Amino acid sequence: MSDARPAVEQVQAAFTQAITEVCAAHGIPMLRVKKQDLPTVAHFLHTNPGFRGSLSLLWAVDHRPREARYELCYLFTLAEHKDWLLLVTDLHGDEREFPSITPHLHAAKWYEREIRDLFGLIPVGHPDLRRLVRHEHWPKGSYPLKKDFPWDRVLGRVQGEYAFRKIHGEGIFEVPVGPIHAGIIEPGHFRFSVAGEPIMQLEVRHFWKHRGVEKLFEQQQLNEAVPLSERVSGDTSVGHSLAYCQAVETLQGVEVSPRARYLRTLFLELERLHNHIGDVGAICNDTAYALAHAHCGRMKEQLMQLNDRLTGSRFLRGVNCVGGVALDLSGLQLAQVEVELNALEQDFSAIEKIVFANASLTERLENTGILTESIAWDHAVIGVVGRASGIDRDLRRDRPFAAYDMLQPKVAFYRYGDVRARMRVRLDEIHESIRLIREVRRSLPLGRLVSQPMHQPQPGAWALSAVEGWRGEILYVVMAGDAGLIHRCKVRDPSFVNWPAIQWAALGNIVPDFPLINKSFNLSYAGNDL
Amino acid sequence: MFRILKKSLQTGVVTGQHPAGAAPSEPLSQDAIEKAKPFRRSLTIREVDTGSCNACEMEMNALANPVYDVERFGVHIAASPRHADALVVTGPVTVNMERALKAVYKATADPKIVIALGDCAIHCGMFKGSYAVTGPVDRHIPVDVRISGCPPRPAEILAVLEGLRQEPATSKT
Ligand code: SF4
Numbered sequence: 001m002s003d004a005r006p007a008v009e010q011v012q013a014a015f016t017q018a019i020t021e022v023c024a025a026h027g028i029p030m031l032r033v034k035k036q037d038l039p040t041v042a043h044f045l046h047t048n049p050g051f052r053g054s055l056s057l058l059w060a061v062d063h064r065p066r067e068a069r070y071e072l073c074y075l076f077t078l079a080e081h082k083d084w085l086l087l088v089t090d091l092h093g094d095e096r097e098f099p100s101i102t103p104h105l106h107a108a109k110w111y112e113r114e115i116r117d118l119f120g121l122i123p124v125g126h127p128d129l130r131r132l133v134r135h136e137h138w139p140k141g142s143y144p145l146k147k148d149f150p151w152d153r154v155l156g157r158v159q160g161e162y163a164f165r166k167i168h169g170e171g172i173f174e175v176p177v178g179p180i181h182a183g184i185i186e187p188g189h190f191r192f193s194v195a196g197e198p199i200m201q202l203e204v205r206h207f208w209k210h211r212g213v214e215k216l217f218e219q220q221q222l223n224e225a226v227p228l229s230e231r232v233s234g235d236t237s238v239g240h241s242l243a244y245c246q247a248v249e250t251l252q253g254v255e256v257s258p259r260a261r262y263l264r265t266l267f268l269e270l271e272r273l274h275n276h277i278g279d280v281g282a283i284c285n286d287t288a289y290a291l292a293h294a295h296c297g298r299m300k301e302q303l304m305q306l307n308d309r310l311t312g313s314r315f316l317r318g319v320n321c322v323g324g325v326a327l328d329l330s331g332l333q334l335a336q337v338e339v340e341l342n343a344l345e346q347d348f349s350a351i352e353k354i355v356f357a358n359a360s361l362t363e364r365l366e367n368t369g370i371l372t373e374s375i376a377w378d379h380a381v382i383g384v385v386g387r388a389s390g391i392d393r394d395l396r397r398d399r400p401f402a403a404y405d406m407l408q409p410k411v412a413f414y415r416y417g418d419v420r421a422r423m424r425v426r427l428d429e430i431h432e433s434i435r436l437i438r439e440v441r442r443s444l445p446l447g448r449l450v451s452q453p454m455h456q457p458q459p460g461a462w463a464l465s466a467v468e469g470w471r472g473e474i475l476y477v478v479m480a481g482d483a484g485l486i487h488r489c490k491v492r493d494p495s496f497v498n499w500p501a502i503q504w505a506a507l508g509n510i511v512p513d514f515p516l517i518n519k520s521f522n523l524s525y526a527g528n529d530l
Numbered sequence: 531m532f533r534i535l536k537k538s539l540q541t542g543v544v545t546g547q548h549p550a551g552a553a554p555s556e557p558l559s560q561d562a563i564e565k566a567k568p569f570r571r572s573l574t575i576r577e578v579d580t581g582s583c584n585a586c587e588m589e590m591n592a593l594a595n596p597v598y599d600v601e602r603f604g605v606h607i608a609a610s611p612r613h614a615d616a617l618v619v620t621g622p623v624t625v626n627m628e629r630a631l632k633a634v635y636k637a638t639a640d641p642k643i644v645i646a647l648g649d650c651a652i653h654c655g656m657f658k659g660s661y662a663v664t665g666p667v668d669r670h671i672p673v674d675v676r677i678s679g680c681p682p683r684p685a686e687i688l689a690v691l692e693g694l695r696q697e698p699a700t701s702k703t
């Protein structure tokens with residue numbers, strides 16, 4: 001991380017009229033911008049070669065009942081500084097409209113539609129104002145994240161149909177898939193427009209699993225919402241709960257002990273490991289190579305059983321708590337982990353050799369589902385998918401959390417952006433995870449597990465936290481409310497960002513390759529739909 | 531080829547190498563066992579996710595790995611409800627999935643059994659009461675078997691499926 005001050009001064013100088021306030025929130029420089037100037041400032045940050053800002057998060061807050069005001073917050077990551085910069089704007093009183101930045105920044109597309117669906121605020125100038133989260137059968141005017149919407153309201157059903165994008169031409173037909181799929185996968189709808197075999201257009205329609213997670217957070221106490229964060233996306237229990245805990249800890253001024261930070265690192269890497277190994281097997285399975293799938297399934301199971309022995313949960317639930325970690329590992333347990341992982345690494349390397357010696361398999365991976373660097377950049381793609389497409393970002397290195405500042409993780413990085421590259425990123429990360437766990441064992445300091453809060457946050461105080469989960473950047477914004485409750489919790493799983501990009505990666509590929517491309521992205525539906 | 535054989539020989543058989551799961555919290559009802567009678571030797575399952583957190587899905591998937599290898603008990607996972615004898619439903623039933631769940635139930639050929647997997651499917655779990663949730667599952671379709679846990683371990687799911695293969699107790703005459 002470098003100092004963002006020069007960047008802030010430069011933006012301020014370029015837009016003296018537009019900026020009304022400059023301040024910092026927990027070390028993040030924040031510019032309050034007049035509503036009508038937002039698109040220009042955002043465009044400047046995105047395109048100026050000195051910043052190369054990509055939109056990392058866009059969220060809204062309803063400040064009622066304290067103030068009749070909505071706040072819109074745009075978080076940019078400046079590639080040239082590896083730093084964050086926050087633009088904020090307000091809608092006062094009865095104002096419901098704000099200017100859309102989507103015409104300048106593709107990455108804002110789903111965020112703005114989401115805000116429209118959940119808050120009823122209208123992004124004026126947005127090219128696509130169809131519903132996103134609220135499917136067509138939701139009654140008009142039901143905006144669940146508005147403060148006057150009761151969390152347990154029973155919704156009625158109205159008639160309505162979603163209008164898919166159509167393309168016309170001789171021999172073009174549509175293939176609808178989902179929401180319920182053939183395998184054991186989560187529900188989502190894919191609409192392919194094909195000419196013969198090749199995909200001409202893919203439209204993803206999700207949010208079947210919308211459970212109202214963000215509203216449920218608002219019913220919880222700050223200290224008690226960890227179990228809910230573990231259930232946002234079950235396969236990322238550690239990543240989500242860690243991001244949530246860190247945000248609350250910032251709010252309460254908790255200094256987490258080094259031992260707890262090291263243990264958090266260890267659990268996060270264990271989670272990365274079992275998911276990545278499972279994914280490698282699943283990718284092989286979708287090329288019909290059942291042997292590698294069986295071996296990877298066996299190794300994944302071995303890791304899940306290890307998790308169960310260490311923590312009593314195969315998904316490592318219950319390890320994170322606000323202030324630190326809820327359980328300790330003994331020296332003996334750590335030694336066993338290392339022995340087991342050493343054997344597993346050898347075991348896995350042998351499978352890797354078998355897989356890459358199989359030309360009929362590698363042929364399926366190469367040049368399939370290419371996501372180019374420029375599309376990845378336009379859509380601010382992150383995580384495994386980004387690192388396979390030339391986006392060199394990893395929070396473990398760029399904004400170290402937990403104990404990563406002491407461990408110097410190596411970041412996997414490829415440019416070709418096809419299924420093979422995404423597989424390679426995972427393979428590299430598997431070895432790196434095992435190395436990091438060994439490193440944690442070697443340097444695990446002694447100390448307490450849970451640290452106490454310094455103070456309770458004022459209502460309206462908020463904090464942002466970021467964790468590099470196994471899929472990519474997980475972001476949480478937590479704002480404190482009255483009487484220890486949560487006023488607002490914005491959850492952002494990396495899947496929300498990467499789903500729109502899959503529509504581009506599939507173009508020109510044949511339909512039978514889509515499951516393979518989808519597996520190589522392996523995005524969460526639950527984390528996306530919330 | 532040699533490498534593959536060597537690896538397989540080194541690995542040996544891993545099936546069954548798992549700790550025993552906890553005993554099911556709700557014993558199988560005689561009705562359920564009776565209903566499962568036609569499928570005792572072969573049970574084909576269609577899995578339906580109605581808004582789970584995806585951990586329950588992962589454990590269902592784990593059943594197919596070489597360690598649990600559910601196929602050895604004649605249990606298959608079907609790609610279509612048309613081919614299924616049983617529906618395994620996970621998740622609290624979201625507003626958006628309600629229609630799809632009912633459609634799948636209708637599409638499944640009779641006779642059929644419905645298994646609610648995980649606390650969400652049984653009583654909506656942490657998502658109970660939310661504006662976006664209309665479950666639990668038995669509000670919409672009749673449920674025969676309940677497997678609790680968050681998520682239930684694969685060994686526990688396996689034990690319940692085993693139970694369904696029992697000979698039904700002969701009714702007193
Ligand atoms: S029961 Fe638990 S594991 Fe299963 S879907 Fe619900 S929250 Fe997830």
